[in-house]
Amino acid sequence: MTIFGQGVNYYAFSIPIWFLGGMLVLLVDARRCKMAGQRKDERFARFAGWLNIALGVIFLVREWAV
Amino acid sequence: MTKATRDISALQAAAVLVSTIIGVGVLPLPLFAVRAADTGGPLVTLLACICALVGLMFVALLGMRFPDESIIQYSERLIGKWPARAVGLCVIVFFALLTSLTAREFGEVVVTSVLKQTPVEVTVIVMLMLAAISARNTMTTFAYIHFFYVPLLLVPGLLIVALSLKNAEPLNLQPIWGNRPGGMFDGIVTIAALFQGSFVLTIVIPAMRKPAKALVVSLYSILIAGGLYVVIVIAVVSVFGAEETRELLWPTLELAKATSLPANVLERLDGAFLAVWVTAVFTTLLSSYYLTSQSLTQLLRLQEPRIFTFFLVPFVFVIAMVPANIVKMYEAVVNVGRIGLMLTIAYPGLLLLIAVLRKKGGSALGR
Amino acid sequence: MPLFGNRTHLQSRRSRRKKRTAGDAGTSTGGDGGGSGGGPLDGRLDELLAKVTHVFGTDTTLTVRKFRIFGTYPAAMLYFPNMLDQNTLNETILKPSMSVPTGLDPSEWSAPELLDRLASEALWHSDCRRTEDFNDLIEALLHGDTVLAAEGSEAALVVGTRQIDKRGIDQPGTEQVIRGPREGFVEPLGPNIALIRYRLQAAELRTRQLTIGRKTRSKVVVCYMEGLTDPDLLAEVDRRLGGIDIDAVLDSGYLEQFIEDNQWSPFPQVQYTERPDKVVANLLEGRVAILVDGSPLALIVPTVFNQFYQAVEDYTERFMQMSAIRMARLVALVFSLVFPAIYVSVISFNPELIPTEFAVAVAGGRAGVPWPAVVEVLIIEISMEVLREATIRLPQQVGGALSIVGVLVIGQAAVAAGFASPITVVIIALTTIGSFATPAYNAALALRLLRFPLIIIAGIFGLYGVMIGLILIANHLLSLKSFGVPYLSPLVPADAEGMKDVLIRGPLWWMKRRPAFLKPKNPVRVGSEMTEPPETKSRKQEGAHSPSTEKE
Numbered sequence: 001m002t003i004f005g006q007g008v009n010y011y012a013f014s015i016p017i018w019f020l021g022g023m024l025v026l027l028v029d030a031r032r033c034k035m036a037g038q039r040k041d042e043r044f045a046r047f048a049g050w051l052n053i054a055l056g057v058i059f060l061v062r063e064w065a066v
Numbered sequence: 067m068t069k070a071t072r073d074i075s076a077l078q079a080a081a082v083l084v085s086t087i088i089g090v091g092v093l094p095l096p097l098f099a100v101r102a103a104d105t106g107g108p109l110v111t112l113l114a115c116i117c118a119l120v121g122l123m124f125v126a127l128l129g130m131r132f133p134d135e136s137i138i139q140y141s142e143r144l145i146g147k148w149p150a151r152a153v154g155l156c157v158i159v160f161f162a163l164l165t166s167l168t169a170r171e172f173g174e175v176v177v178t179s180v181l182k183q184t185p186v187e188v189t190v191i192v193m194l195m196l197a198a199i200s201a202r203n204t205m206t207t208f209a210y211i212h213f214f215y216v217p218l219l220l221v222p223g224l225l226i227v228a229l230s231l232k233n234a235e236p237l238n239l240q241p242i243w244g245n246r247p248g249g250m251f252d253g254i255v256t257i258a259a260l261f262q263g264s265f266v267l268t269i270v271i272p273a274m275r276k277p278a279k280a281l282v283v284s285l286y287s288i289l290i291a292g293g294l295y296v297v298i299v300i301a302v303v304s305v306f307g308a309e310e311t312r313e314l315l316w317p318t319l320e321l322a323k324a325t326s327l328p329a330n331v332l333e334r335l336d337g338a339f340l341a342v343w344v345t346a347v348f349t350t351l352l353s354s355y356y357l358t359s360q361s362l363t364q365l366l367r368l369q370e371p372r373i374f375t376f377f378l379v380p381f382v383f384v385i386a387m388v389p390a391n392i393v394k395m396y397e398a399v400v401n402v403g404r405i406g407l408m409l410t411i412a413y414p415g416l417l418l419l420i421a422v423l424r425k426k427g428g429s430a431l432g433r
Numbered sequence: 434m435p436l437f438g439n440r441t442h443l444q445s446r447r448s449r450r451k452k453r454t455a456g457d458a459g460t461s462t463g464g465d466g467g468g469s470g471g472g473p474l475d476g477r478l479d480e481l482l483a484k485v486t487h488v489f490g491t492d493t494t495l496t497v498r499k500f501r502i503f504g505t506y507p508a509a510m511l512y513f514p515n516m517l518d519q520n521t522l523n524e525t526i527l528k529p530s531m532s533v534p535t536g537l538d539p540s541e542w543s544a545p546e547l548l549d550r551l552a553s554e555a556l557w558h559s560d561c562r563r564t565e566d567f568n569d570l571i572e573a574l575l576h577g578d579t580v581l582a583a584e585g586s587e588a589a590l591v592v593g594t595r596q597i598d599k600r601g602i603d604q605p606g607t608e609q610v611i612r613g614p615r616e617g618f619v620e621p622l623g624p625n626i627a628l629i630r631y632r633l634q635a636a637e638l639r640t641r642q643l644t645i646g647r648k649t650r651s652k653v654v655v656c657y658m659e660g661l662t663d664p665d666l667l668a669e670v671d672r673r674l675g676g677i678d679i680d681a682v683l684d685s686g687y688l689e690q691f692i693e694d695n696q697w698s699p700f701p702q703v704q705y706t707e708r709p710d711k712v713v714a715n716l717l718e719g720r721v722a723i724l725v726d727g728s729p730l731a732l733i734v735p736t737v738f739n740q741f742y743q744a745v746e747d748y749t750e751r752f753m754q755m756s757a758i759r760m761a762r763l764v765a766l767v768f769s770l771v772f773p774a775i776y777v778s779v780i781s782f783n784p785e786l787i788p789t790e791f792a793v794a795v796a797g798g799r800a801g802v803p804w805p806a807v808v809e810v811l812i813i814e815i816s817m818e819v820l821r822e823a824t825i826r827l828p829q830q831v832g833g834a835l836s837i838v839g840v841l842v843i844g845q846a847a848v849a850a851g852f853a854s855p856i857t858v859v860i861i862a863l864t865t866i867g868s869f870a871t872p873a874y875n876a877a878l879a880l881r882l883l884r885f886p887l888i889i890i891a892g893i894f895g896l897y898g899v900m901i902g903l904i905l906i907a908n909h910l911l912s913l914k915s916f917g918v919p920y921l922s923p924l925v926p927a928d929a930e931g932m933k934d935v936l937i938r939g940p941l942w943w944m945k946r947r948p949a950f951l952k953p954k955n956p957v958r959v960g961s962e963m964t965e966p967p968e969t970k971s972r973k974q975e976g977a978h979s980p981s982t983e984k985e
Contacts, residue, residue, distance in 0.1 A: 022380075041369055045370075
């Protein structure tokens with residue numbers, strides 16, 4: 001698969017990274033923002049964490065489908 | 067973490083800039099220089115330093131006019147909210163790209179010369195995680211980290227260069243202008259792009275104890291880092307000669323391999339050199355990653371930059387793995403670098419002009 | 434040992450504490466004596482005695498001695514006999530209370546003022562105070578004091594008769610010196626404070642007392658120099674100590690774990706010592722010392738990293754020699770951390786770094802070993818740690834010989850059996866000895882533990898991995914703070930004056946200022962006009978004189 005006209009090395013490797021990144025954001029940062037009472041930050045952190053996990057799922061599906 | 071304290075001395079700020087600039091570009095630098103202008107390599111490097119200095123001075127002057135804000139914040143005052151946000155987003159994306167390309171370049175070097183059986187993804191992700199974890203600190207700790215590592219970069223660097231000169235042949239450096247001065251402009255642009263990490267100055271100035279010193283700081287930083295770059299190119303070209311250097315992908319590494327400590331105490335210093343170079347890349351990566359997460363926080367009007375440190379890692383990693391091989395990667399490095407120069411030199415210049423014309427901004431001398 | 438309270442527990446208690454009104458730091462209000470409630474005494478002796486015996490239940494050591502003061506007024510003396518000297522009791526309290534002193538006419542004393550007049554005119558003890566609170570009375574009894582109560586008096590007398598057997602002042606076991614005082618702290622608080630006071634006979638030395646620990650009621654004393662120590666530091670120390678709500682404080686180490694900045698860091702952020710001279714030196718730099726009754730180890734805050742390789746002899750001996758030795762100590766410290774990891778990475782990934790002649794010997798030694806270098810090093814390291822733990826607990830007589838024999842024999846046998854190569858054993862031995870060279874046990878512990886992850890990373894990634902590991906450790910050190918002071922001061926942030934004591938030990942007449950990172954209110958040490966030692970000055974002045982007059 002090509003992106004920007006260049007081949008891509010190895011997508012599958014990034015799947016655990018997506019999940020790890022998402023989980024770390026949710027478990028560490030969102031919790032800390034909640035305790036510190038920074039609501040806007042907390043909402044964004046949750047959004048960011050779930051986005052990471054969602055992208056990880058998309059990549060995972062892509063691996064199985066292709 | 068969210069409270070801004072002004073704790074960074076001028077010396078620490080200079081250390082931040084120097085260690086950021088000295089990074090992964092040190093390895094292919096002589097190749098770029100020689101590809102552009104043959105034996106005019108050192109001259110090209112020198113001119114590129116001056117170019118980078120000009121760009122950095124724009125940033126410093128802007129920072130001195132708005133000593134409490136970073137570029138994301140004061141650009142809104144100068145060119146309006148939405149244009150500034152758009153360009154700010156470009157800056158952030160650019161630095162995220164820079165981070166990924168730096169990490170990838172680093173991974174390729176390690177995999178090619180040291181850990182030949184490790185997949186490049188592993189080295190890249192390890193380095194990215196290291197930078198991400200370290201980017202979760204306050205500005206003060208960030209400055210301490212750079213201040214701590216700077217001697218570790220400069221001393222071995224200068225040592226290896228000094229020792230290598232024993233094999234040097236001054237005739238290799240002539241003619242100084244090089245045989246094909248036409249390629250000089252390209253060379254200057256490519257090499258000046260290696261200094262772009264210094265843009266981190268825009269978030270350092272709001273944390274400096276005396277922002278008025280920002281100009282002096284930028285001058286000395288480019289002097290030291292650029293001086294090291296020029297000296298490295300001189301050493302490589304004088305030891306290997308311009309034609310031979312064109313064949314080497316990482317001439318600086320070859321220089322370290324060819325050098326040995328007096329009395330043959332240690333041979334093939336490249337293993338040790340790589341160990342030191344890991345630190346150099348780490349500081350550069352830390353700076354660009356830190357700049358990305360801090361700027362993103364400011365753009366989105368949030369308070370906690372730590373949210374982004376783990377969030378961005380997968381994105382940066384995927385982008386880092388996009389180029390299929392080293393050749394494609396270096397093409398990307400050169401192209402992205404050139405576009406980046408618009409953002410890091412032309413944009414601050416434009417902002418400065420607008421600031422002067424609209425008579426905006428105060429003087430930092432009062433602090 | 435039952436111990437409750439971790440940091441989050443501490444924080445929630447702290448917030449609950451804020452909602453209570455006043456009460457000074459650490460003292461717990463509210464009855465702890467079995468729900469008997471506090472409150473004033475009401476003058477009826479028998480009821481008081483019944484209340485006290487009710488509080489102590491079936492305890493058989495409490496002694497109640499009933500008598501009549503001056504033969505007329507009914508009174509009682511309560512005490513725990515093992516916590517005091519019976520002679521003192523007899524001579525200074527009982528005897529003067531029973532026989533009428535000459536020149537006094539007690540018949541005109543009324544019941545309420547009886548005890549006060551007794552204290553001020555008859556008793557011969559120097560430490561008498563009155564109390565009107567029942568809980569205070571119980572606490573005093575538990576402390577080892579004697580309580581004197583009389584019929585009709587709404588107050589009781591508390592006489593400070595506490596005397597507990599203590600061991601003699603001896604050389605501290607963990608901090609031996611060749612040149613320097615041999616006194617170490619003992620367990621009771623009184624002699625310890627005396628040891629500090631006689632060394633630091635300055636009026637600015639202040640000792641502030643707190644009580645921490647619900648059941649142990651341990652006395653904790655905070656020592657500092659008024660006018661020298663940063664008031665913010667003091668406030669922070671008070672705040673952290675005040676937030677401790679725990680059953681028992683059995684050692685200063687318990688306090689350390691509550692007041693340190695980062696419990697997850699392997700590096701200690703509070704220094705401890707058994708030596709009074711070290712405490713005095715740190716107090717004079719602007720630090721705060723915390724002593725706990727029952728523990729011979731005093732805590733010193735704030736701490737920076739370079740204190741962990743400084744020793745007392747550094748200052749008592751001459752500067753050039755001790756600078757060299759200090760650097761050797763620093764090298765040993767660094768070695769104890771990275772040596773095995775570098776060995777593993779060089780052997781496994783970068784053998785070209787070894788000079789050729791030596792490489793042959795190394796390869797030969799490793800020839801028969803069945804497993805990779807990482808595993809070999811880890812096995813020997815772990816055995817070394819086990820051996821080390823074992824030798825601490827061996828009884829005195831067996832300990833010394835067994836440890837040497839154990840190390841030698843096991844090492845040799847391991848090599849002969851083919852488990853390990855001789856080089857590995859040498860390297861591990863050097864590493865272990867290097868870790869003993871670190872004067873501070875808690876810092877040596879930190880480096881000992883960090884060695885293992887480094888070895889594992891070195892086995893996976895080689896020299897590159899070692900660098901990553903070292904960068905991680907360095908970054909952690911750079912972000913660590915101890916009571917607001919960056920851990921790597923005076924290296925980072927740079928402090929020119931402080932640098933004179935980091936790598937080398939600058940001559941005493943160079944070190945005119947106290948460390949800036951402690952923010953002392955009086956940064957100049959007294960006597961800073963002295964720029965060079967006296968002989969050189971006089972030698973210069975007498976330059977024109979003939980040599981024979983020099984020795985005046």
